[in-house]
Amino acid sequence: MLLPVLSLFDYNGFRRANHLGAKEEAGVLTKKEILEALAEWNRAWDDHDLEGVLLLFHEQVAFENWTGGRVEGKEALRRAWEPWFRNHGGFRFLGEDVFVDETAQKVLYQWTLEWPSGEKKYRDRPERRRGVDVLHFEAGKIIRKSTYCKTTLEIDGKRVRLAAE
Numbered sequence: 001m002l003l004p005v006l007s008l009f010d011y012n013g014f015r016r017a018n019h020l021g022a023k024e025e026a027g028v029l030t031k032k033e034i035l036e037a038l039a040e041w042n043r044a045w046d047d048h049d050l051e052g053v054l055l056l057f058h059e060q061v062a063f064e065n066w067t068g069g070r071v072e073g074k075e076a077l078r079r080a081w082e083p084w085f086r087n088h089g090g091f092r093f094l095g096e097d098v099f100v101d102e103t104a105q106k107v108l109y110q111w112t113l114e115w116p117s118g119e120k121k122y123r124d125r126p127e128r129r130r131g132v133d134v135l136h137f138e139a140g141k142i143i144r145k146s147t148y149c150k151t152t153l154e155i156d157g158k159r160v161r162l163a164a165e
Helices: 031-046 050-054 074-087
Strands: 057-064 070-072 092-101 106-116 126-138 141-149 152-155 158-161
Touching: 031 050, 031 092, 031 106, 050 074, 057 074, 070 074
Parallel strands: 057 141
Antiparallel strands: 057 070, 092 106, 106 126, 126 141, 126 152, 152 158
């Protein structure tokens, strides 16, 4: 059974009172809380729920994608991702590995993205893209997300190297 995305975070970004502990009140999450929040975040990605995905982001988030594009602020991130969510309904992220540094409030999250390819020669063919997110938490939210991706993809079961444009 899937838990609702709102079980840890509400849409205003405030922690629910029944989940608060002494460390959380100071904005520091335990490793367990980080892993639970990431599990809910992944469910929101699986449901293609942009608002659910954005729940874990700080209002002043800085995001850098795998092409080097950069967005600052949660509202700017929402505007940047809305077309992607609207036009890429066939995507899903598969978590491979997670490293949590509770003291530094940082996460290294390794994933595989499965989706219809957007590469020109392979448009809409099944693609697998592997990457890593480096997540920095502040006050219980992601304040910085840097995404890195391999330059060799798997499309239709074959390895395809991305060319510099």
